[in-house]
Amino acid sequence: MRPRPSRRMRRLAPGACAGRTAHTTACSATGGRFSRRRGGRGFTGELNEFPDRVLSRAVAVATLQRPKQLIGHTLERAGVAPVAFDVRDRVQALLDRDTRLRNRRFRAPDGLPMPPAHLIHKVVGHFDYELFYDGGVTRFAYLRDVLRRAGVEFEELGSVLDWGAAAGASCGTGVGWRAYRSTAVTTTHSWSAGAAARSRSPGCRPTGSLRRCRSRTTPSTSCTASRSSRIWMGRCSDLGSTSCAGSSDQAGTS
Amino acid sequence: MQRPWIDELRRVVRPGGHILITVSGVVGARRLLGDELARYEDGQLVVQGGRFEGRNYCAVVHPDAYVRNVLAHELELVAAVPAAEPEFDHDQDAYLLRVPEGG
Numbered sequence: 001m002r003p004r005p006s007r008r009m010r011r012l013a014p015g016a017c018a019g020r021t022a023h024t025t026a027c028s029a030t031g032g033r034f035s036r037r038r039g040g041r042g043f044t045g046e047l048n049e050f051p052d053r054v055l056s057r058a059v060a061v062a063t064l065q066r067p068k069q070l071i072g073h074t075l076e077r078a079g080v081a082p083v084a085f086d087v088r089d090r091v092q093a094l095l096d097r098d099t100r101l102r103n104r105r106f107r108a109p110d111g112l113p114m115p116p117a118h119l120i121h122k123v124v125g126h127f128d129y130e131l132f133y134d135g136g137v138t139r140f141a142y143l144r145d146v147l148r149r150a151g152v153e154f155e156e157l158g159s160v161l162d163w164g165a166a167a168g169a170s171c172g173t174g175v176g177w178r179a180y181r182s183t184a185v186t187t188t189h190s191w192s193a194g195a196a197a198r199s200r201s202p203g204c205r206p207t208g209s210l211r212r213c214r215s216r217t218t219p220s221t222s223c224t225a226s227r228s229s230r231i232w233m234g235r236c237s238d239l240g241s242t243s244c245a246g247s248s249d250q251a252g253t254s
Numbered sequence: 255m256q257r258p259w260i261d262e263l264r265r266v267v268r269p270g271g272h273i274l275i276t277v278s279g280v281v282g283a284r285r286l287l288g289d290e291l292a293r294y295e296d297g298q299l300v301v302q303g304g305r306f307e308g309r310n311y312c313a314v315v316h317p318d319a320y321v322r323n324v325l326a327h328e329l330e331l332v333a334a335v336p337a338a339e340p341e342f343d344h345d346q347d348a349y350l351l352r353v354p355e356g357g
Contacts, residue, residue: 076303082311125310139344143274146348150333152272161266 093117093127103129256299256314260325269355273329275321279347281337282315290315297323316347326351 075081093099106129108114117127124132144154263273283294290300297319303312322331329351336347 076305076311079305081303082306085311122310142344143276143348146274146333146335146350147272149335150272150350152332152350 089121089125089127093121096127099128103127106130106133108133256316256325260329264329264353267353269353271353272332273351273353274348275325275351276344276346276348277316277321277325278314278345279316279318279321279337281345281347282313283317286315299324318347321347321349325349328354330354 072081075084103114103117106114108129114120114129114133117129120129120132121127124135126132147154260273260275263275267273283291283300286294286300290302294300294315294317297317299317299320300315301312302314306312316325318334318336322334326349330353331349332352333350334347335349337344
């Protein structure tokens with residue numbers, strides 16, 4: 001079902017034809033009229049003939065992107081964008097009673113506890129347990145399919161180094177760990193830089209640390225000791241995995 | 255920032271081992287406009303919100319050419335799966351790389 005054009009869209013759509021005659025190219029094909037008849041907010045005329053590309057582009061550009069970009073750029077210039085968006089997301093989550101209820105009832109099919117919602121939000125940008133869990137399963141299936149395309153079976157890998165948090169590496173969020181648990185891979189290394197994840201990871205204990213730059217995205221080897229802190233490596237004993245414990249000089253990952 | 259990371263991954267993976275990376279690419283490019291879109295189409299890396307590097311508010315869009323010519327440099331490209339492929343319901347492009355034997 002086609003979404004109802006917003007009030008702003010209704011205002012902007014006639015203007016899209018400015019400078020064109022009534023029967024030229026895109027304008028003639030988009031000759032619908034916004035009307036307040038039949039319920040007051042209807043779009044009558046040739047709505048079904050409204051080309052998708054025109055409608056979607058107009059909606060995206062005129063209705064969504066410009067105001068959002070403007071607000072985003074303003075907040076970014078002021079240096080408060082992360083805080084502002086974080087507050088917005090949290091307020092939305094607080095007001096979203098359905099999601100909170102579903103989270104309370106949700107039990108992960110694999111039997112493992114779910115990480116706290118605020119950590120899930122840090123990784124994937126929402127607070128929904130079920131969506132997070134399903135997303136992890138889907139991502140793992142996706143990665144396995146990519147490997148399979150190249151003739152590599154995930155289960156045949158001797159060891160895995162899962163690097164980075166967003167795609168499911170850290171014990172704290174557990175997207176990757178949960179999936180690896182169901183495979184025959186015996187050795188899984190997970191590197192996580194999240195202190196919050198460390199403190200809330202059931203069954204995960206620190207086994208070592210690495211030097212890492214204060215910039216969260218810089219590899220450990222490319223900064224001097226004076227600019228570095230420690231990166232944490234965890235061992236998830238309850239998942240039947242072992243972990244590297246030592247330095248970044250360890251190799252042997254396939 | 256991508257270069258030091260891929261160099262580090264290359265360093266810790268044994269010869270013949272695989273590196274599977276996913277990057278924001280074709281799907282991320284759909285929200286680009288103007289100069290950013292032009293840079294993307296020219297094969298250049300597009301960084302949005304660079305001031306917030308390391309946070310979710312920093313987004314980096316990788317053209318296929320950039321991954322092949324820069325990130326996969328000195329590595330063997332085993333497979334490239336764009337997110338746009340209908341059988342893969344995913345929002346990031348995936349690249350499977352291999353560290354050359356004896357490399």
